[in-house]
Amino acid sequence: MDKKALLELSNGLKIELPILSGTIGPDVLNIKDLYKTTGLFTYDPGFVSTASCSSTITFIDGDKGVLKYRGHDIADLAENNSFTAVIYLLLYGELPNSEQHKKFLLKIQESSKVSEQVTNVIKAFPKTAHPMSILVACFANLSASYHETHGNNVNDEDLDFGISAIAQVPAIVAMIYRHINNQEFINANNELSYSENFLKMIFGDAVDNDKSALFAKALDKIFTLHADHEQNASTAAVRLVGSAGSNLFASLSAGVATLWGPAHGGANEAVINMLKEIEQSEDIDKFIEKAKDDKDPFKLMGFGHRVYKNYDPRARILKDACHEVLSKLEQNNELLKIAKKLEEIALKDEYFIVRKLYPNVDFYSGIIMNAINIPSNMFTPIFALARTTGWVTQWYEMINDKETKICRPRQLYFGK
Secondary structure, three states: OOEEEEEEEOOOOOEEEEEEEEOOOEEEEOOOOOHHHHHOEEEEOHHHHOOOOOOOOOEEEEEOOOOEOEEEEEEEHHOOOOHHHHHHHHHHHHOOOOHHHHHHHHHHHOOOOOOOOHHHHHHHHOOOOHHHHHHHHHHHHHHHHHHHOOOOOOHHHHHHHHHHHHHHHHHHHEEEEEHHHOOOOOOOOOOOOOOHHHHHHHOOOOOOOOHHHHHOOOHHHHHHHHHOOOOOOHHHHHHHHOOOOOOOHHHHHHHHHHHHHOOOOHHHHHHHHHHHHHHOOOOOHHHOOOOOOOOOOOOOOOOOOOOOOOOOOOHHHHHHHHHHHHHHHHOOOOHHHHHHHHHHHHHHHHHHHHHHOEEEEHHHHHHHHHHHHOHHHHHHHHHHHHHHHHHHHHHHHOOOOOOOOOOOOOOOOOOO
């Protein structure tokens, strides 16, 4: 039996709204004909209660702390699969067998070469530019080549374009890092794994083999945990731009621009900036008390999450990876000491426990990358590197969805 909700208006009009049920998750009121029937819009700032699309890619249950890609629990994927296997899963809907994975790795390698045009775009930026501004320009440049080659006629069989974005972004991010640090670019080494190759293109031979393996393992987890996250702000931006018929790389540049914000992808960079502020004050207790001041609170970056009202499942995984990196490095780093103290307080203090202000994925990923000696201004580009897979997957799903329409939110007007 079809489920419906009855909406009764003050003028006596009654209408039935269909209730849609997904595989799992909350039911959804179908209001697409609401304006046509009643002349009314809904009001939902930030789209906190609105489903903008249907999807088969990622599922989140924030109350239970659940995250799944294509039905696979994130903990299993992060612990037992490489990031490239997760890329395959998101793109094709299933984990690859060994032969499929081998062919897919070869395809990524063949698609990873960065054009001279993109290289010139990177070199044209001043060394003082924020890396995200350069990354936006790189994707915008790639959109020109994409459009010239294929226009906007795309279908499921054109995954090669998406794979080329996923394959090129590690090299582009590494080149941006070396450019702003006035260093020569390093070519990819196809003998290495995806994450090992990325580290090599960033640091060259500056990291010894033992540390390189440790760092690559941690980065692989970070990439997997950031690959997709349902309809977050940057993914929504990619879908919104794509809904207008814009090509893949133009849509990806919108995703990068959105991710740049400190409330989104810039959160792990904000964590390190917060730790530096606490370090300068030399009084961690003062910041804890300010965070508890409900009248004028100091926001502890990296704690709590808009979606997760339980422990962020990604944080649980990265917490172990973080402690593994720190224990093996044995660094006497003041920022890391402050981070560990904050973590200890948040996990035991009733104020944080009651409000479910647990350390989130940004807290631990920021600490890991800081320990690896990746500068904080590169945290968000690395987030973008991982999230490119999700953006690509979501874009393809969107353009092949018969219900897709150009996104056109409404407004509640209060002007003259």
